[in-house]
Amino acid sequence: MTSHALPSYLNPDDLGPWGQYLQQVDRVTPHLGNLARWVETLKRPKRILTVDVPIERDDGTVAHFEGYRVQHNLSRGPGKGGVRFHQDVTLSEVMALSAWMSVKNAAVNVPYGGAKGGIRVDPSKLSKGELQRLTRRYTSEISMLIGPTKDIPAPDVNTNEQVMAWMMDSYAMIEGNLSTGVVTGKPISLGGSLGRREATGRGVFVVGQEAAQRRGVAIAGAKIAIQGFGNVGGIAATIFADAGAKIVAVQDHTGTVLREGGLDVAQLHAYVAEAGGVKGFPGADATLERDAFWDVESDILIPAALERQITADVAQRLRTKIILEGANGPTTPEADDILGDKDVLVVPDVLANAGGVTVSYFEWVQDFSSFFWTEDEINARLTRIMQNAFGAVWTVAQEKKVSLRTATFIVACTRILQAREVRGLYP
Ligand SMILES: NC(=O)C1=CN([C@@H]2O[C@H](COP(=O)(O)OP(=O)(O)OC[C@H]3O[C@@H](n4cnc5c(N)ncnc54)[C@H](OP(=O)(O)O)[C@@H]3O)[C@@H](O)[C@H]2O)C=CC1
Numbered sequence: 001m002t003s004h005a006l007p008s009y010l011n012p013d014d015l016g017p018w019g020q021y022l023q024q025v026d027r028v029t030p031h032l033g034n035l036a037r038w039v040e041t042l043k044r045p046k047r048i049l050t051v052d053v054p055i056e057r058d059d060g061t062v063a064h065f066e067g068y069r070v071q072h073n074l075s076r077g078p079g080k081g082g083v084r085f086h087q088d089v090t091l092s093e094v095m096a097l098s099a100w101m102s103v104k105n106a107a108v109n110v111p112y113g114g115a116k117g118g119i120r121v122d123p124s125k126l127s128k129g130e131l132q133r134l135t136r137r138y139t140s141e142i143s144m145l146i147g148p149t150k151d152i153p154a155p156d157v158n159t160n161e162q163v164m165a166w167m168m169d170s171y172a173m174i175e176g177n178l179s180t181g182v183v184t185g186k187p188i189s190l191g192g193s194l195g196r197r198e199a200t201g202r203g204v205f206v207v208g209q210e211a212a213q214r215r216g217v218a219i220a221g222a223k224i225a226i227q228g229f230g231n232v233g234g235i236a237a238t239i240f241a242d243a244g245a246k247i248v249a250v251q252d253h254t255g256t257v258l259r260e261g262g263l264d265v266a267q268l269h270a271y272v273a274e275a276g277g278v279k280g281f282p283g284a285d286a287t288l289e290r291d292a293f294w295d296v297e298s299d300i301l302i303p304a305a306l307e308r309q310i311t312a313d314v315a316q317r318l319r320t321k322i323i324l325e326g327a328n329g330p331t332t333p334e335a336d337d338i339l340g341d342k343d344v345l346v347v348p349d350v351l352a353n354a355g356g357v358t359v360s361y362f363e364w365v366q367d368f369s370s371f372f373w374t375e376d377e378i379n380a381r382l383t384r385i386m387q388n389a390f391g392a393v394w395t396v397a398q399e400k401k402v403s404l405r406t407a408t409f410i411v412a413c414t415r416i417l418q419a420r421e422v423r424g425l426y427p
């Protein structure tokens with residue numbers, strides 16, 4: 001029997017984010033004991049759908065966009081993971097994001113496999129009508145894969161509650177019934193959950209408290225630098241600032257703003273809502289060149305934008321104690337090694353940003369039971385799950401003397417492969 005480490009549909013010379021994920025799997029394999037015989041299942045997505053998404057533009061022309069939905073692993077439950085609209089989306093990226101969802105969902109022990117979707121499009125160049133047509137067409141094209149018990153999309157970069165409402169409505173039109181549980185991250189008026197919008201940033205804060213406590217860093221007064229000021233970075237900034245931390249630097253696509261004494265986060269949110277980005281924020285002491293963001297001294301760094309931002313070069317330069325990965329895949333394996341040598345504590349994406357999918361799970365449960373919880377209940381349950389997950393990973397990391405990333409992969413991949421093994425293969 002031949003076993004191929006690389007799926008045939010990828011260019012072996014340019015694996016992109018999928019290559020990064022494969023290296024992470026290689027690092028966990030020696031710790032999986034007998035389950036390692038199943039490890040190849042982690043290296044192959046279960047199902048990949050590539051779709052052509054044509055829309056009529058407002059000017060009457062027709063434009064085509066490439067979209068994907070990848071179900072990486074379904075051993076523990078239906079697929080679950082967001083949908084990204086971005087001009088740089090590739091199949092390799094969506095494959096990696098779907099795999100990180102499998103690991104993340106198992107790390108916090110929510111009953112899902114991993115999936116992710118995306119369209120290669122710059123949504124800022126579309127009108128609202130065009131965006132709605134794109135979303136509806138995409139939903140129709142992937143409708144054979146998704147469903148409340150099959151695969152449940154959610155928001156990711158450049159998608160939000162409105163996009164989820166359009167996805168749900170398109171699916172309901174196809175199915176002929178109202179299936180609120182087909183997507184999460186919906187508006188509250190449509191079966192969405194209190195606390196979902198804030199959940200990823202809140203989860204980053206909870207694990208941040210756990211990490212800071214173990215590293216002897218006080219959150220009150222801690223200096224925090226954040227890359228990305230959207231759903232994850234923007235909300236994390238607010239929660240950390242409310243807890244007394246100083247948000248000393250924020251970078252988004254438009255620029256980087258700095259204030260030694262701490263930026264006024266509420267004012268920055270108001271400014272970004274008007275101006276479209278942090279560039280030109282009058283409450284900043286200084287602005288920085290893009291690359292200089294990585295030289296800002298901080299106690300905690302929160303990458304909350306895109307993958308592969310912290311490369312080996314960046315890792316050498318960083319002056320921080322703790323990295324909380326709000327983004328998926330922000331640190332390359334080479335950078336991980338350097339940060340380990342520098343004793344920087346990296347709380348990996350598959351743990352740090354799991355708050356979003358955790359409250360998505362709560363939303364899905366609430367939709368099925370048509371019984372909705374209070375925000376306090378949601379936040380208390382979220383906090384408990386994140387603290388327990390962090391504690392379990394920390395213990396494994398100490399026992400096995402591995403990074404928190406490898407420890408999270410040990411916990412999660414063990415759960416995934418135990419489910420795989422006990423289900424067995426069709427003879
Ligand atoms: N939303 C969620 O619930 C979850 C999201 N994540 C991950 O968190 C990350 C951010 O997602 P989310 O906050 O939802 O996305 P948003 O679209 O809400 O925000 C993305 C932010 O990143 C900024 N950004 C994009 N590219 C760059 C860049 N090259 N340099 C600096 N900043 C950049 C954007 O700036 P600008 O607006 O100027 O383009 C924006 O501020 C992603 O990796 C996502 O996968 C993980 C778990 C859950």
Ligand SMILES: O=C(O)CCC(=O)C(=O)O
Pocket residue numbers: 080081082083104152153154155156184185328353354356357358360
């Ligand atoms: O809420 C969800 O289902 C998934 C969110 C997501 O895409 C992620 O955690 O990366």
